Amino acid sequence: MTTFTGDLVNIPDSCCGAAEKRMHDGDHDMTIAFVGNPSVGKSAFFSRVTGVGVMVSNYPGTTVEMTRGTVKVGQKKIDIVDLPGIYSLGTSTEDERVSKEYLLREYPDVIVNVVDATRLERNLYLTLQILELGVPIVIALNQLDAAREMGIDIDAPKLSQILGVPVVPTVATKGIGLDEVLKEAVNPSLSPAGRIRVHYDNHITNAINDLGAEFPDTASVIRLRALENDADFVRMCCRPHEADLLLSKSSEMASEIEDAHNMAISDTMARDLYGEAGQITDSVQSIVEKDTSLKHRIDDMLTSEYVGVVGLAAALLLTFLLVFRIGGFLEEGIVHLFETYLIAPVEAELATSNPLVRNVIIYSLLGIEAGFAIAIPYIGIFYIILSIFEDSGYLTRAAFLLDNLTHRLGLHGRAVIPLVLGLGCNVPAIMATRALNTLRERRIASVLISLIPCSARTVIILGLVGTFVGYWAAVSIYVLEIFIIFITGWILGRGLPGERTGFIMEMGPLRHPDVVSTFKKTWLRIREFVYIAFPLLIVGSALLGGLDTLGILDIFENAVSPISVGILGLPAFAATALVFGILRKEMALEILAVLAGTANFAMVLTPLQMYVFAVITTIYIPCVATIAILKHELGTRDTVMISTFTILLAFTVGAVIYQIGMLL
Amino acid sequence: MYTERTEEYLETIQGLINRTSSPAKNKDIAKELDISPATVTEMIQRLSDEGLVTHAPYRGVELTESGIIQANNLQRKHLVLKNFFTRVLDINEEVADQEACALEHVMSDVVLERMCSYLAEKGLCNISETTLPSKCSLSREHYISLVEMNEKTKGKVVMVALPKETKDRLTSLGMVAGEDIEIKRKQKQGCISIITKGTEIALGNEVAEKIFVKPAENDHIHRRLGKHS
Numbered sequence: 001m002t003t004f005t006g007d008l009v010n011i012p013d014s015c016c017g018a019a020e021k022r023m024h025d026g027d028h029d030m031t032i033a034f035v036g037n038p039s040v041g042k043s044a045f046f047s048r049v050t051g052v053g054v055m056v057s058n059y060p061g062t063t064v065e066m067t068r069g070t071v072k073v074g075q076k077k078i079d080i081v082d083l084p085g086i087y088s089l090g091t092s093t094e095d096e097r098v099s100k101e102y103l104l105r106e107y108p109d110v111i112v113n114v115v116d117a118t119r120l121e122r123n124l125y126l127t128l129q130i131l132e133l134g135v136p137i138v139i140a141l142n143q144l145d146a147a148r149e150m151g152i153d154i155d156a157p158k159l160s161q162i163l164g165v166p167v168v169p170t171v172a173t174k175g176i177g178l179d180e181v182l183k184e185a186v187n188p189s190l191s192p193a194g195r196i197r198v199h200y201d202n203h204i205t206n207a208i209n210d211l212g213a214e215f216p217d218t219a220s221v222i223r224l225r226a227l228e229n230d231a232d233f234v235r236m237c238c239r240p241h242e243a244d245l246l247l248s249k250s251s252e253m254a255s256e257i258e259d260a261h262n263m264a265i266s267d268t269m270a271r272d273l274y275g276e277a278g279q280i281t282d283s284v285q286s287i288v289e290k291d292t293s294l295k296h297r298i299d300d301m302l303t304s305e306y307v308g309v310v311g312l313a314a315a316l317l318l319t320f321l322l323v324f325r326i327g328g329f330l331e332e333g334i335v336h337l338f339e340t341y342l343i344a345p346v347e348a349e350l351a352t353s354n355p356l357v358r359n360v361i362i363y364s365l366l367g368i369e370a371g372f373a374i375a376i377p378y379i380g381i382f383y384i385i386l387s388i389f390e391d392s393g394y395l396t397r398a399a400f401l402l403d404n405l406t407h408r409l410g411l412h413g414r415a416v417i418p419l420v421l422g423l424g425c426n427v428p429a430i431m432a433t434r435a436l437n438t439l440r441e442r443r444i445a446s447v448l449i450s451l452i453p454c455s456a457r458t459v460i461i462l463g464l465v466g467t468f469v470g471y472w473a474a475v476s477i478y479v480l481e482i483f484i485i486f487i488t489g490w491i492l493g494r495g496l497p498g499e500r501t502g503f504i505m506e507m508g509p510l511r512h513p514d515v516v517s518t519f520k521k522t523w524l525r526i527r528e529f530v531y532i533a534f535p536l537l538i539v540g541s542a543l544l545g546g547l548d549t550l551g552i553l554d555i556f557e558n559a560v561s562p563i564s565v566g567i568l569g570l571p572a573f574a575a576t577a578l579v580f581g582i583l584r585k586e587m588a589l590e591i592l593a594v595l596a597g598t599a600n601f602a603m604v605l606t607p608l609q610m611y612v613f614a615v616i617t618t619i620y621i622p623c624v625a626t627i628a629i630l631k632h633e634l635g636t637r638d639t640v641m642i643s644t645f646t647i648l649l650a651f652t653v654g655a656v657i658y659q660i661g662m663l664l
Numbered sequence: 665m666y667t668e669r670t671e672e673y674l675e676t677i678q679g680l681i682n683r684t685s686s687p688a689k690n691k692d693i694a695k696e697l698d699i700s701p702a703t704v705t706e707m708i709q710r711l712s713d714e715g716l717v718t719h720a721p722y723r724g725v726e727l728t729e730s731g732i733i734q735a736n737n738l739q740r741k742h743l744v745l746k747n748f749f750t751r752v753l754d755i756n757e758e759v760a761d762q763e764a765c766a767l768e769h770v771m772s773d774v775v776l777e778r779m780c781s782y783l784a785e786k787g788l789c790n791i792s793e794t795t796l797p798s799k800c801s802l803s804r805e806h807y808i809s810l811v812e813m814n815e816k817t818k819g820k821v822v823m824v825a826l827p828k829e830t831k832d833r834l835t836s837l838g839m840v841a842g843e844d845i846e847i848k849r850k851q852k853q854g855c856i857s858i859i860t861k862g863t864e865i866a867l868g869n870e871v872a873e874k875i876f877v878k879p880a881e882n883d884h885i886h887r888r889l890g891k892h893s
Contacts, residue, residue, distance in 0.1 A: 088836035122838040122861045270835045303849050400866045404854035412868050503868030504833055507857060
C-alpha cells in the first residue's frame with residue numbers, strides 16, 4: 001500500500017529535528033509533496049504536472065495511497081508525491097495516516113500546500129499547522145475559477161505577505177499557474193524562515209517554551225502536538241523513550257492549562273488556530289454575493305425525501321439501461337467484424353493443419369474476440385457513466401441520502417461511496433474503504449463490496465441474460481443481489497463486534513463533469529483493464545485449446561458433472577468456464593463463448609441455464625485480484641471466510657433457482 | 665441530568681396544577697421553564713412513558729400517583745434545604761432558594777432525613793409556613809440539539825458532547841463551539857447537513873444529536889415527538 005522504501009526512512013537521531021534533510025535516493029535531486037485538504041485538487045495538480053494518470057474525482061477520499069511521479073525542472077530531476085488529503089495533523093483515518101506518516105518520517109524537501117480558494121478559512125487551519133513543521137512551503141491557491149464564480153476574490157500577494165511563504169494562484173484542472181508553483185518550489189532561496197507564527201494563548205506559549213527548555217531537540221510542532229496529547233504523532237517522529245518522557249511531562253502541563261481555562265486544551269488550540277485563520281481570511285478575502293440559486297435548488301432536490309430516493313433508483317436503472325443498449329449495440333457490431341474478417345478466414349486457412357495448433361490458434365482468437373466484443377463495450381460505457389457520478393459530486397449526495405439505510409447494515413453513509421465504486425471494480429472499491437473510520441466498518445464494507453456486481457459481472461448479466469433472456473430478467477438479478485447484500489449486511493451489522501462511529505463527511509459543491517477528464521479517466525481504466533485482462537484471456541484461451549484437444553477438459557467436466565449438470569442444470573462445459581471466471585469474472589462468459597464456439601448463446605443454452613449461470617458467476621468467489629486485495633486489507637482469515645461463504649451461497653442460490661425454474 | 669430534568673418538570677406541573685386547579689397546559693409549562701413547546705411535548709411523552717404523568721390532548725397534563733409522590737418528595741427536599749440554609753446557615757432567602765433548586769435533585773433521602781431531624785431538634789422545622797419554591801428555571805434549555813433544528817435555519821454551536829476523536833474531526837472540518845452554522849439539508853430521522861466556514865458537512869443523526877446549538881432569533885424549532893423514548 002504505502003510505497004515507503006526501506007532506505008528512505010531515516011530514523012532521526014534527535015526527536016524530529018525539523019530542519020533535518022532526508023537522504024536522497026540518488027535518482028532525484030529533490031522531493032516535493034502535495035499536501036492539502038481532501039477534494040482541493042491535489043490529484044488534478046499531480047496529474048497535470050507529472051503526466052502520471054491518477055484518478056481525479058469530486059468526493060473526499062479519492063486518493064487513498066501515495067503516488068509518485070517524476071518531473072524535470074531545468075536541470076533538476078524532481079520526485080513528486082501526491083498524498084491523500086488531510087484536514088489536520090490530528091486524528092486520522094487510515095488513508096490520512098499515510099500522509100501524516102510521510103510528512104513526519106520522510107521529510108519532503110518542499111511541501112506544496114494546495115489550498116481551496118472557495119473555503120480559505122477552513123483550509124488555512126491545516127496550512128497554519130504544517131507551517132509549524134519547518135519544511136519549505138509553497139502555497140498553491142487553487143480553484144480560483146470556482147471561487148470567482150462564487151464571487152470570492154482573494155488577494156494572493158497579501159496572503160503571501162501575511163503567511164511569509166510564496167502563494168501562487170492556480171487552476172489545476174486547466175493547468176493554470178502550475179509551472180509557477182514548481183518554479184517557486186525549486187527556488188534555492190525558499191526557506192522556512194520568516195513565516196507567520198500562530199499566536200497561541202499565553203499559557204500554551206509558556207508551556208511550549210518550558211517544554212523546549214527541557215527537550216531542546218524537539219521542534220515546536222512536536223511540543224504542540226504533545227501538549228494536545230497526540231501520542232500517535234509524537235511516537236511517529238521521536239524515539240520511544242523520549243516520546244514517553246515528553247508525553248508524560250506535557251500531559252501534566254496540559255491538565256494545568258485545562259484547569260486554568262476550564263476547557264480542553266485541544267479546544268483552546270483550535271480556537272487560536274481558527275482565530276488566526278479567520279483574521280487572515282478577513283484581511284485577504286472579499287465576497288460579492290452571486291446568484292447561485294438554480295444550482296442550489298438542484299442540489300437540494302438531490303437529497304430531498306422523495307425526489308432524492310426516486311432519483312437515485314432511476315439513475316441506477318438508467319445507467320444499466322444505457323450500458324445494456326449501447327454496449328449491446330457495440331457488441332453486435334464488433335462480433336460481426338471479428339467473425340467475418342478474422343475468425344472465418346483463419347478457420348478456412350487452418351482447416352487442414354495439426355488439430356492441436358489449430359485449436360490453440362482458434363481459441364486464442366476467440367478469446368480476443370470475446371474480450372473486445374463482450375467486455376470493452378459494456379465496461380467502457382459503464383465507466384463513462386460512473387465517472388460522471390464521481391465528478392459531479394453526486395456520490396456524496398447519495399451517501400447523505402442513504403445514511404439511514406446503511407445504518408441497518410452496520411455502516412454509515414460514507415460507505416456508500418466505496419459500495420458504488422464497487423459497481424465499477426471491486427478492487428479499488430475495497431481500497432477506498434480505507435477512508436472509513438474503523439476496522440469493523442471496513443470489514444463489513446469489504447464483504448458487501450465483494451458481493452456487488454462489478455462491471456465485469458455486469459458484462460455477464462447484461463451480455464448473457466439481458467441480451468438473450470430480456471432486460472427485466474437481467475434487472476431481476478440485480479434485485480436479487482441487492483437482497484443478498486442487504487441480508488448479509490444486516491447479519492454482519494448485528495453480529496460483528498467492534499466500535500461504531502458516526503457519519504461525518506464533507507460535501508463538496510456540485511460541478512459540471514468535464515468531458516475531456518471523463519474520457520481521460522475512462523481511458524485510464526480501460527487501459528488498465530486491457531493490460532491486466534487481455535494477457536490472461538489470450539493465455540487462458542490458448543491453454544484451453546490445448547487442454548481440449550488433449551481431452552483433459554472432458555475428464556474435468558465429467559468429474560464435476562454431478563454438480564454442474566445434476567444440481568445446477570448447466571451444460572457440462574459451463575464448469576470449465578466457471579473455473580476460468582475466478583481469474584476474471586467476465587472471462588467466465590468469454591470462455592463460455594470459446595467453448596460453445598459461438599457468442600450467440602441462444603443456440604447452446606436454455607434461458608434458465610443462462611440465468612443460473614449469470615447468478616452463479618455474479619456471486620461465487622471473488623476474482624483473483626479481489627482476493628489479493630482482500631488478503632492485503634483484511635488478512636487471510638477474512639479472505640478465506642469470504643471466499644467460502646460466497647461459493648456456498650452461489651451454489652445454493654443457483655440450485656434453488658434451477659429447481660424453481662424446472663417447476664415453472 | 666435526566667432525573668434532574670424529570671424532577672424539574674414534575675415540580676413545574678405540580679405548581680401549575682395547584683395554581684390553576686386544572687391540568688397543566690404544555691404551553692404554560694414551556695413558558696414557566698422558558699423552553700420551546702416542542703421540547704416540552706417530547707419530554708411529556710417521556711414522562712408519560714415512565715408513568716409519571718397522564719396526558720390528554722386538548723386537556724393537559726396531570727400527575728399520576730407516583731408522579732405526585734415524586735413531586736411531593738422533591739418539594740419537601742426543597743423546603744428542608746431552604747430552611748436549613750436560611751435558619752441554620754443564615755443565608756438570605758433568594759440565594760437559599762436558588763441553592764435549594766440545584767441541590768434538591770442530588771440530595772439523597774438519608775441526608776434529607778438527617779437534616780430534617782436536626783431541624784426538628786433545634787425546633788426550626790416549620791415546613792408548612794414556608795412558601796412554595798419560586799421558579800426553578802432550566803437555563804441550559806436555551807440551547808437545543810442540532811437534530812431539533814429545522815432546515816434552512818441558523819444557530820450558533822454551543823457545545824459538542826462527543827468523544828475526543830469525533831470532536832477533533834469536526835474541529836478540523838471547521839465545526840467548533842462558538843461557530844455560526846446553517847442547516848442546509850435535513851432528512852426525516854436521518855442525516856443533517858450544515859454549513860460552517862463556507863463548507864458543507866454531512867452529519868449522521870448519532871453525531872448531530874450530541875451537538876448543541878443556540879438557535880438564531882425567529883427560528884422555529886422542529887417538532888420531534890417522542891423520538892427518545
